[in-house]
Amino acid sequence: MYICRMISAFFTYDKPKVIQALRYHFITRREIKIMIILVNVFSITSAVLFFLHKILPLAFLISSLLWIVLMILFWYMLPNTIYKRTAAFQDRLQAVLSDDKFSIQNERGGRSWNWTEFSTWIESPYFFHLYFNPRSFFIVPKSAFPGDEVHEARKILKEKIVKK
Numbered sequence: 001m002y003i004c005r006m007i008s009a010f011f012t013y014d015k016p017k018v019i020q021a022l023r024y025h026f027i028t029r030r031e032i033k034i035m036i037i038l039v040n041v042f043s044i045t046s047a048v049l050f051f052l053h054k055i056l057p058l059a060f061l062i063s064s065l066l067w068i069v070l071m072i073l074f075w076y077m078l079p080n081t082i083y084k085r086t087a088a089f090q091d092r093l094q095a096v097l098s099d100d101k102f103s104i105q106n107e108r109g110g111r112s113w114n115w116t117e118f119s120t121w122i123e124s125p126y127f128f129h130l131y132f133n134p135r136s137f138f139i140v141p142k143s144a145f146p147g148d149e150v151h152e153a154r155k156i157l158k159e160k161i162v163k164k
Contacts, residue, residue, distance in 0.1 A: 008144035022079035
């Protein structure tokens with residue numbers, strides 16, 4: 001038996017805020033940062049070489065299209081696809097932060113994880129991102145913790161999720 005430290009208000013996910021949180025997740029990934037930097041360097045280099053008449057317009061066009069496609073993928077398509085495929089974003093949920101575990105529940109049931117199952121956590125403008133590993137995470141809206149409770153939730157996350 002454990003002593004409950006904090007129970008959030010019931011919450012639902014606001015699609016524009018979730019999309020922003022997913023973008024935040026993707027942009028913070030090291031491999032995506034590297035790829036975006038490389039594509040931008042490639043595009044800038046091809047633009048400079050095009051304007052110096054060192055390459056054909058086709059090479060410049062291909063690099064520009066590559067940049068546009070990647071931005072569309074990471075900024076629009078990927079977050080929207082994940083939002084549509086994740087059933088939890090459609091539910092009305094409640095988070096429970098206890099001494100030994102983190103739980104999510106809805107009207108049909110719930111799921112709990114020991115704090116040790118989380119590898120790290122980050123905070124974005126509207127959410128707490130609780131990471132199991134670099135690719136698997138759960139987001140909890142800060143709005144689920146009204147008033148000063150968001151500060152208490154942040155304090156619990158700092159205490160319980162020890163960065164590995």
